[in-house]
Amino acid sequence: MRTVVSRLIHSRSSLPRLFIMDAPRNGRYLSTDSSKVDEPFKVEEAETVNIPPPPTEKLLVLGGNGFVGSHVCREALDRGLSVASLSRSGRSSLHDPWANNVTWHKGNLLSPESLKDALDGVTSVISCVGGFGSNSYMYKINGTANLNAIRAASEQGVKRFVYVSAADFGVVNYLLRGYYEGKRAAETELLTKFPYGGVILRPGFIYGTRSVGSVKLPLGVIGSPLEMLFQHTRPLNQLPLVGPLFTPPVNATAVANVAVRAATDPVFPPGIVDVYGIQRYNQKSK
Template sequence: MKKAIISRLLNSQSPPFLKPHYYRDRSLFAARNGRFLSTGSEKVDGSSTLEEAERVEFTPPKEKLLVLGGNGFVGSHICIEALAHGLDVSSLSRDLLSPDSLGNAMNGVTSVISCVGGFGSNSYMYDINGTANINAIRAASEQGVKRFVYISAADFGLVNYLLKGYYAGKRSTEKELLDKFLHGGVILRPGFIHGTRRVGSLHLPLSIIGAPLEMVLRHAKLLTHLPLIGPLLIPPVNVTSVAKVAVRAAVDPAFPRCVVDVYGILQHSQRNPA
């Protein structure tokens, strides 16, 4: 008789998470008074009723995002964008060439965005654009980070040869990322990034040049295939657009593992978040 009553209760119009096929022997339901109802035991506390269990609301843990190079031009905008979406954000801007310090920084992190990069001699550019980011990718992989987004750079043809260390480092990082993150690795390849850039006490309005060029060149993709000068006609992109796409790629499991060029950045930045 009791079994028949319990069977009718479980198959009534209860919320889906109370139906028999939604739980197994190890599943636990938290009751309002702090006790737990387990299907793995035949004994159930009589004071813990199904009505109490129905009132429990599960709040998923907040995404924890680590931004590498968060004090820089792009990184600071990514932090602002992530905070606007209610994410738990931390920033790391210290030397990433020492991998020993990265493990603790990755603890509990669900996703990472790296904006680390710089210019100088070829050896320095390879270290800062390549080695430092590769160290971060390996540390993130070892700590079980789910998603890793890397802000790389578009190819500019002849410019690549003038900045060999810069581009060699970027491409080495990209390869490492795609090797280590088979499902959650995303690479963004913007060209010239414009916006208001702060250099010391100065604020450089890069959009004075960048915004008009973006408006003109974003609709002239075919020109980028011209010999020699084609890559130089890749449209600039606003730093806010880069930040929006980077954050979305870091937290949206539906965002595919891929390389996103400047046109993809422009397209994704105009989409409303789900």
């Protein structure tokens, strides 16, 4: 019996050392001796890293105190965007509460240097700049002014640029030659400078409540019925010369909705959106 016990003791003492290992400094001690109490893990707290919040989209609306521009500013504010506007008169004459939440800049797009401060920190631009007058004046306001804005925004690294242009009205184009030549020149420049982030909206007649001084003109009284009527006469839009005259009007709110979406949604496809496209995108966002 003594011989058996002696052999057992001798065999235990000669176990390979791989069963008895030195533990890491901060780890557990592995042992075959069940009488030994293992030390607990020592867990060190990870260093806290402060991650800044995502940057806020900043939108610059050119002509933000005008009829369409004011709708764009309100739509952008409703979406929680930081909104700035640049126009020749600066701050809007409207006394609506939303106007207090816009950063107003006074400047002239025919003088590109006036854009520098307004473009600071801007991620997207919507231009609602346009006007009527002599052919030379219309080309400058609709064409040259927007060309300057597009080039300045491109140089500043702005991601997306939306231009509110105008639908093709056939014979009317000739009567307002400077207007349409200016618009098309700006469109060509936009597609060149912003091939992946440039969107051109081509609405026809834009209706809504337009403020002229202290007077509010309810253009929707005419525009809304015409929009419904022209939805049923769409085939007439393809007639030579006079066909474009059947282009349906569109609500200013719909134009603003699609413009802001196009300026802030990175998957919104670049290119030209006609009045039917504006109506379609507006319906999808509701």
